[in-house]
Amino acid sequence: xxxxLIDTHDKIINLVLYKDDEVIDLLTKQTEKSHSIFIxxxxxxxxxxxxxxxxxxxxxxxxxxxxxxxxxxxxxxIAKTWAYxxxxxxxxxxxxxxxxxxxxxxxxxxxxxxxxxxxxxSFAENNKPLEEYxxxxxxxxxxxxxxDIKVDYKLVYEFLKDMPALNPHAVNPIYIKKIGVEQ
Amino acid sequence: MKDVYILAIETSCDETSIAIVKNGHECIYMNVxxxxxxxxxxxxxxxxxxxxxxxxxxxxxxxxxxxxxxxRIEDMDAIAVTYAPGLLGSLLVGVEFAKTLSYLYAKxxxxxxxxxxxxxxNNLTSNLRFPLLALVVSGGHTDLVMMQKDxxxxxxxxxxxxxxxxxxxxVARVLDLKYPGGPNVEKLAQxxxxxxxxxxxxxxxNYNVSYSGLKSSVINIAHNEKQRGNPLNKADLACSFQxxxxxxxxxxxxxxxxxxxxxxxxxxxxxxxxxxxxxxxxKLCDEYNVNLAVPEFKYCTDNAAMIGAAxxxxxxxxxxxxxxxxxxSTLELF
Numbered sequence: 001x002x003x004x005l006i007d008t009h010d011k012i013i014n015l016v017l018y019k020d021d022e023v024i025d026l027l028t029k030q031t032e033k034s035h036s037i038f039i040x041x042x043x044x045x046x047x048x049x050x051x052x053x054x055x056x057x058x059x060x061x062x063x064x065x066x067x068x069x070x071x072x073x074x075x076x077x078i079a080k081t082w083a084y085x086x087x088x089x090x091x092x093x094x095x096x097x098x099x100x101x102x103x104x105x106x107x108x109x110x111x112x113x114x115x116x117x118x119x120x121x122s123f124a125e126n127n128k129p130l131e132e133y134x135x136x137x138x139x140x141x142x143x144x145x146x147x148d149i150k151v152d153y154k155l156v157y158e159f160l161k162d163m164p165a166l167n168p169h170a171v172n173p174i175y176i177k178k179i180g181v182e183q
Numbered sequence: 184m185k186d187v188y189i190l191a192i193e194t195s196c197d198e199t200s201i202a203i204v205k206n207g208h209e210c211i212y213m214n215v216x217x218x219x220x221x222x223x224x225x226x227x228x229x230x231x232x233x234x235x236x237x238x239x240x241x242x243x244x245x246x247x248x249x250x251x252x253x254x255r256i257e258d259m260d261a262i263a264v265t266y267a268p269g270l271l272g273s274l275l276v277g278v279e280f281a282k283t284l285s286y287l288y289a290k291x292x293x294x295x296x297x298x299x300x301x302x303x304x305n306n307l308t309s310n311l312r313f314p315l316l317a318l319v320v321s322g323g324h325t326d327l328v329m330m331q332k333d334x335x336x337x338x339x340x341x342x343x344x345x346x347x348x349x350x351x352x353x354v355a356r357v358l359d360l361k362y363p364g365g366p367n368v369e370k371l372a373q374x375x376x377x378x379x380x381x382x383x384x385x386x387x388x389n390y391n392v393s394y395s396g397l398k399s400s401v402i403n404i405a406h407n408e409k410q411r412g413n414p415l416n417k418a419d420l421a422c423s424f425q426x427x428x429x430x431x432x433x434x435x436x437x438x439x440x441x442x443x444x445x446x447x448x449x450x451x452x453x454x455x456x457x458x459x460x461x462x463x464x465x466k467l468c469d470e471y472n473v474n475l476a477v478p479e480f481k482y483c484t485d486n487a488a489m490i491g492a493a494x495x496x497x498x499x500x501x502x503x504x505x506x507x508x509x510x511x512s513t514l515e516l517f
Contacts, residue, residue, distance in 0.1 A: 033509075036275050040282045040506040054287060069231065070272055073238045074279045081283040084242045085256065169243050172235075179231045 001058035004043070004082075005153065008035050008075035009067030009095040010112070010146075015046050016061075016153045021161065023153050025050050035074050043078075057088060061160060064092040066119040066133060066176040067112060073173055080168040089165035093156060094174060096121035096133060099146060101155045111143035118143070119176055127159050135177040187498060190248075190259045190284070191491030194237045194277030195269025195297050197228045200487035201241075201248045203259070207495025208306050210488040212252035214244050215481075223362045234272035241280050256288050263293040263494030265300060266504070267514035268323070274510035282506050293494040294504040296516040297485075298324060299334070301451040303496075304478040304489035312447040312474060316439055318432065320460070321452030322348035322365070325432070327390045327439060328517060333496040336517040339443075340390020340435055347428060348454050350394035354424050357405050358417045368421050369457055375418030377426040379404055390435050397427055425459055433463050440471050449476045456483035 005016035013035060015027040027046045031038055047054055062079035065072040083090035093101075099110040100123035107130070108123040117137040122130040186205055193200040202213035218236045222228045249255065264281035266274060278294075285292035302317050311330075316339075319326040325347045327340035345353070348365050355364025360371065382400040386393075401424050408415045439445060448468055454460065461477055468475035482489055497503075 034275070036279060037507045037509045039279070040286055044286065044506060070234070070275060073234060073272070073276060077238055077241065077276050077279045078283045080242050081245075081280050082287065084246070085284065085287060169246070172239055175235075179229075181225050181229050181232070 002052055002056050003059040003061060003157070004057050005061040005063075005156070006039075006043075006075045006079055007063040007095070007098065008039060008071045009063050009065055010071060011068075013038060013042060015042055017046055017050055017052065018153075018157055021154065021157050023157075026153065035071050039074060039078065055086070057082070057086070059089040059091070059165075061091050061093060061156070062171065063095050063098060064171070065095060065173045066135070067095050067114070069173070069175060076171060076173050080171045083168035083171070090168050090171055091160050091163055091165055092171055093160060094121070094133065095119070097123065097127060097129070097159075098151055098156055099144070099149045100127045101159045102149055102152045103144065109143045110146070110149065111139045112146045117177075133174070133176050187260045187495065188254070188258055189261050189263050189293070189491040189494050189498065190256065191295075191487040191494060192262070192264040192277045192281050193297075193300065193485055193487040193490045194241070194273050194280075195265045196273060196485055197222055197233045197236075198485045199237050199240045199244050200485065201244050202487035202491050203248060203252050203254055204307075204488055204491025204495070207303070207492050208310075210307055210491070211254070212248055213486060213488045214247045215486050216240055216244050219363065227362050228270070230270045230272055233270055234276055237273055237276040241276060256284060256290070259288070259290055261291045261293050261494065261498050261503075262288075263295050263490050265297045265490050266294040266508060267296055267511035269297055269512060271510055271512040274512065278508060278510045282508060286506060291498070291501075291503040292505070292508065293497050293502070294508050295490045295493045295497070296514070298452070298516045299493040300489040301453075301455075302449065303493035304451060304482040304486075305449045305476045306492045306495075307482050307488055308479050309476045311449065311476070314445070315447035315449055316436070316443070316445045318436060318448065318450045318464070319452050320347050320432070320450065320454035322346060322352065324452055325392055325394070326517070327435060329443070338517050339439065340392065343391050343393045344395035345398060347392075347394060347432070348452070350398045350428060351454070353398050354401050354421070357402050358421060365454065366456070368425060369459065371418050372421040372425040372459070375416065375420070375422035377423045378416070378419045379423035381423055381427045383427060383431075387438070390439055392431050392435055394428065397424065397431075429457070429460050429463055432460070433467055436464070437467055437471075440467075440473055445473060447474045447476070451478070453484055456480055
């Protein structure tokens with residue numbers, strides 16, 4: 001079975017193609033302009049260059065945030081539309097948990113910076129969250145920053161392997177950071 | 184000729200809408216999921232919340248459309264979507280959704296301008312007859328547009344400042360009316376009389392209109408009455424404002440009918456739902472023996488059927504978009 005992973009939570013678009021539990025290709029693109037111009041053409045490019053028919057994708061994994069609100073929404077919109085119309089499995093993983101999966105510590109504290117602060121999360125060795133994610137304006141040194149972590153997508157797949165698939169209609173971004181009217 | 188079915192998507196503001204439109208004229212089924220109640224809590228549309236709700240609801244809206252129309256995406260000839268103008272975050276959800284469907288089902292993608300949608304909404308009720316004069320009235324537009332044929336727009340007049348819908352919304356705030364302001368001004372105006380004297384703009388040289396002075400006039404009256412301790416008759420002020428605002432449009436359309444030998448007039452945009460405007464336009468067009476077309480009420484406000492109607496001439500001309508389509512908050516039709 002082929003799986004497509006879509007991660008659009010920040011300026012870098014990451015697309016991963018799996019065959020069963022092996023990563024067979026990975027496309028990364030840093031964009032300064034809108035993600036919208038690039039995501040679908042990149043998905044097409046990834047599948048075409050690997051000679052994988054879009055209808056042979058049996059599962060979608062989507063990073064549901066936190067991160068760029070618009071970026072995450074684009075990935076989620078593609079993923080839930082794909083899963084709903086093609087009647088295939090869909091699973092989500094947070095941007096923080098993706099980082100945790102690639103670390104080996106007993107307690108994994110990770111942070112994703114944005115222009116005004118950090119999304120932070122702590123995870124157990126088995127990558128389960130130890131507390132609710134937060135958005136903070138500064139974070140202590142024991143948090144490992146996103147840019148210092150090399151993501152291993154095979155480990156992400158393994159973590160999600162035994163998780164149940166979700167109802168595509170119920171797949172939504174997690175935002176964490178409050179917007180003006182919520183404050 | 185084979186029938187053409189278009190699946191149309193509209194998410195430019197606070198309505199998540201999907202429709203199936205046959206041959207650009209017949210709405211087979213439409214769902215319009217409005218977020219109005221949620222935004223009413225904030226006194227206006229909150230763009231970030233609008234985008235969030237589109238993402239939450241869009242696949243469920245599609246599910247409803249497919250279930251109730253008894254059609255499949257495979258039966259469609261094209262996927263059409265509003266890509267401009269509007270709230271960027273909201274537009275992007277619809278655009279990404281449409282691109283995904285276009286890609287998965289190998290259907291042509293049609294990028295429709297929201298204002299073209301409002302104009303072509305008239306095709307869902309009657310046929311556009313060319314040449315025509317379109318009065319485009321909404322929260323962002325007040326334009327007099329001549330059309331010789333499909334997608335041929337020549338602006339002969341426009342607002343020099345505020346759009347008419349914008350003026351209605353601002354007056355609603357002065358009168359302490361809830362969101363959505365425009366329709367609430369209209370409702371209140373029905374209970375009043377045009378007793379307040381508001382500044383009237385005398386300008387007969389061209390087809391341009393202006394609403395900024397009129398709006399200031401309303402603010403001044405409300406302010407002066409308060410200063411003097413007089414009770415403000417809000418219904419009368421709403422009625423006075425609406426009367427002058429609409430008369431200004433009517434006089435420009437009248438001028439255009441007289442000077443440009445116009446035989447067909449259409450009204451388009453959210454403000455075309457205003458009953459006073461519709462009545463006055465009917466009177467005018469009857470007087471001059473001009474054909475008037477007005478969209479049904481359900482096609483006046485934002486909806487996907489009008490996007491399907493506007494996509495049809497583009498489908499016939501094979502004007503298709505590719506997967507790198509982007510949304511634009513500002514791109515204008517004319």
